[in-house]
Amino acid sequence: MRKLLEYLNRPAPRGNFFSRSVNAAPFQIIVCLLITGVVVTAAVNEYATNKYLNVGYTPDQPVAFDHSFHAGPDSVLGLDCRYCHNFVEKSGHSNVPTTNTCWNCHSQVKPDSPALALVKKSIETGEAIRWVKVHKVPDYVYFNHSVHVNRGVSCVECHGRIDQQAIVGQQKSLNMSFCLDCHRNPEQALRPLDKITDLAYKAADQTATGTKFVHDWKVNPPQSCSGCHR
Amino acid sequence: MSRYLSFLAVAVIAMISFLGFQGKKSKDTPVYVFDDMDYQSKYKAQGENVFFKDGRDARPPVAGTVARGNALEPDKVFAADYHRAESLNPSFVTGKDAKGAFLVGFPSKALKVLAGGELEQFNIDAKTLALGQAKFQIYCAVCHGAAGDGNGIMKVRSSIDGDVAILTIANLHTPVIRAYPNGQIFDVITNGKVTMMGYGDKLSPEERWAVVAYVRALQLSQNCPADLVPAAVKAQIK
Numbered sequence: 001m002r003k004l005l006e007y008l009n010r011p012a013p014r015g016n017f018f019s020r021s022v023n024a025a026p027f028q029i030i031v032c033l034l035i036t037g038v039v040v041t042a043a044v045n046e047y048a049t050n051k052y053l054n055v056g057y058t059p060d061q062p063v064a065f066d067h068s069f070h071a072g073p074d075s076v077l078g079l080d081c082r083y084c085h086n087f088v089e090k091s092g093h094s095n096v097p098t099t100n101t102c103w104n105c106h107s108q109v110k111p112d113s114p115a116l117a118l119v120k121k122s123i124e125t126g127e128a129i130r131w132v133k134v135h136k137v138p139d140y141v142y143f144n145h146s147v148h149v150n151r152g153v154s155c156v157e158c159h160g161r162i163d164q165q166a167i168v169g170q171q172k173s174l175n176m177s178f179c180l181d182c183h184r185n186p187e188q189a190l191r192p193l194d195k196i197t198d199l200a201y202k203a204a205d206q207t208a209t210g211t212k213f214v215h216d217w218k219v220n221p222p223q224s225c226s227g228c229h230r
Numbered sequence: 231m232s233r234y235l236s237f238l239a240v241a242v243i244a245m246i247s248f249l250g251f252q253g254k255k256s257k258d259t260p261v262y263v264f265d266d267m268d269y270q271s272k273y274k275a276q277g278e279n280v281f282f283k284d285g286r287d288a289r290p291p292v293a294g295t296v297a298r299g300n301a302l303e304p305d306k307v308f309a310a311d312y313h314r315a316e317s318l319n320p321s322f323v324t325g326k327d328a329k330g331a332f333l334v335g336f337p338s339k340a341l342k343v344l345a346g347g348e349l350e351q352f353n354i355d356a357k358t359l360a361l362g363q364a365k366f367q368i369y370c371a372v373c374h375g376a377a378g379d380g381n382g383i384m385k386v387r388s389s390i391d392g393d394v395a396i397l398t399i400a401n402l403h404t405p406v407i408r409a410y411p412n413g414q415i416f417d418v419i420t421n422g423k424v425t426m427m428g429y430g431d432k433l434s435p436e437e438r439w440a441v442v443a444y445v446r447a448l449q450l451s452q453n454c455p456a457d458l459v460p461a462a463v464k465a466q467i468k
Contacts (some may be wrong), residue, residue, distance in 0.1 A: 027232040035235065039242060052252045054260045077383050080368040084431045095274035104427045105384060109391065128286055131280070136260070138268035169255060184276070194364075 005196040006076050050175040058169030063118050072163025072199055081155055081162075081197040087197040088155075092144035096131050098136050099123050135159065141228050153215050156199040157182065179228065183221035187211045190219065315341040319349055323435050325416035332413030336439060352436075354443045362444030365437050369429055370445075378402035398425045402445055403452045404413040415442045 008024040046052060068097045070077050071084075082088060084097035099122040106116055107123075122129050135158070137143055149155070155162065156221030160171030174179060182189050195201040213219065222228070262268050273279070274439045277287035291297060296313060299307035306312065316323050324336045339349035365374060375381040380401035400407060407415075422428035433441065450458075459467070 032231060032234050036238065039238060043242075043245060046252060046261060047249055049261075052249075052254075054257045056253050057258075058255045059257050059259070077372075077387065079372060082368050083372065086369075090274075090434075096276055098431070100427060100431065107427070108425055109384070109388060127286075128284065130285075139270040139272065139274075140267050184455050207281065 012069050050173040050178075054136075054175075056169055057134060057172055058167050059134065061132055061167070062129055063131075064115060064167070067162050067165045067168060068164050068166050071195075074200065075163055088145045088149055090146055092142070092146060094145040098189050099129060119195055134170055135174060137174055140230075142230060143228065148192070149196050152180075152193055152196070153187075153219055154191055154199065154201070156201075157189050161199055180223065183223050183227075184217050186221050187214050190214060190217075249267070314350075315343055318343070318383055321413075322352070322439075324428065325413035325420065327413075332411040332417065334411045336411070336412055336443065340436060350438065358440045359447060361437060362440035362442070362447075365433055365441050366444050366448075369432060373426070374400045374402055378445060378454070379452070400426075403449055408449050410454065412446070413441050415445055 004027075008027060010019050010023075011020065049174055067075075069075055071079050071081055084101050085094050086097070086101070088094040099119055100118075102119050103123050106119060110116060111120060118129055121127065157173060158172055163169060187207055190210045190213040191201060191203060192209075192213075273287040275288070277316055278285055279287045282289070296314070298312065319337070319339050319341060321327055321333055322339065322341055336354055337352055340352040342350040344350055366378075370378075371382055373380070373382045373384040375385075378401075380399045382399070385399050410418075416438055419428070419433065419441055420428055420430040429438070456464075
């Protein structure tokens with residue numbers, strides 16, 4: 001580098017209008033532009049996608065519901081996801097549970113706890129609890145939960161290990177390439193239907209079992225625009 | 231050049247210390263760089279709505295009205311010969327016969343109207359039992375236990391926490407409950423009983439009947455006459 005610069009800054013044979021250092025300028029400009037280009041590309045790649053903008057979004061909820069205590073086989077209570085999100089197999093929209101669902105147990109367990117004050121108020125007045133939506137896709141994306149869970153795609157594929165989170169945050173980017181990765185290689189995500197809510201499940205040979213499910217269930221995920229957009 | 235590069239290095243360090251890396255936890259609402267049509271002013275499932283007093287997109291049915299169906303099947307709902315399936319076969323959704331007594335057995339017809347106008351047959355087979363088992367393990371086992379003996383996690387926890395009210399969790403193998411007609415078990419699942427709240431909003435009528443069938447299977451498993459046990463299993467037990 002130094003030698004190159006010395007060569008470029010070598011004395012001119014005759015007197016020159018520009019200073020000698022200008023000889024190196026084109027080279028220096030190109031190097032600076034290249035480095036700047038690399039930095040800008042890296043910054044855009046790191047910051048300008050959902051992987052930075054959305055992943056990690058962990059808002060406070062009006063009621064501090066702890067999934068890691070309630071849900072999943074390793075939790076204290078071991079509830080199945082569908083005890084509360086009970087329409088996930090039937091509806092395109094996976095519901096946030098009604099207050100009734102909380103009250104199935106909490107009418108008996110700690111009904112007067114200050115942590116449950118809002119739930120109690122909701123039961124008494126019918127007022128909705130304003131849960132904060134964490135996992136969002138744009139409004140022109142029509143994601144259907146029931147289609148996915150009834151074809152062997154587990155909650156964990158898009159939501160991550162919710163059963164280990166005290167406060168739910170977004171763990172996957174949920175952008176279009178995230179969807180398409182799976183729609184192009186569905187065998188990497190399919191599992192037996194009775195393991196859908198077992199978030200810790202790992203197949204011994206995912207490619208082999210997944211490929212079998214793709215064949216048996218005639219799984220053919222759409223890759224055209226109208227598959228998800230209307 | 232070296233001046234520019236050191237400026238760039240400082241800028242990169244400043245950017246990283248300010249913005250962090252991917253996956254950083256944040257309570258702030260995500261930024262949408264290009265939010266074209268990401269947010270559309272339309273009614274969404276469980277969405278918020280400033281127009282209505284209760285703030286909900288979802289509207290409760292008008293008092294005194296009966297739902298005919300949903301927007302997914304408008305042709306059927308508005309057909310001249312439409313009959314509400316529930317009115318064709320009320321026993322299937324109430325668990326009671328025409329006189330108001332609980333059904334002893336299972337209803338023979340389901341709710342689905344077949345092409346000829348006939349109601350679909352409702353059979354108790356291995357598929358029904360598997361459905362009942364799946365639903366029982368999600369919704370019922372929490373309190374009643376996977377074996378139906380009333381020792382679910384709710385009872386375990388409440389004995390740790392000292393919540394006495396949970397002592398009302400029923401053991402499904404008591405003679406009283408074994409003597410219930412099927413329709414009464416269906417009714418308890420639908421509407422609840424004592425401290426148990428109803429599960430009619432969570433389980434469809436078909437699923438509730440499937441759970442009844444599975445409860446019957448559980449009861450048989452805990453009170454099985456010796457002559458019903460297959461010889462091979464009997465040998466294992468001995």
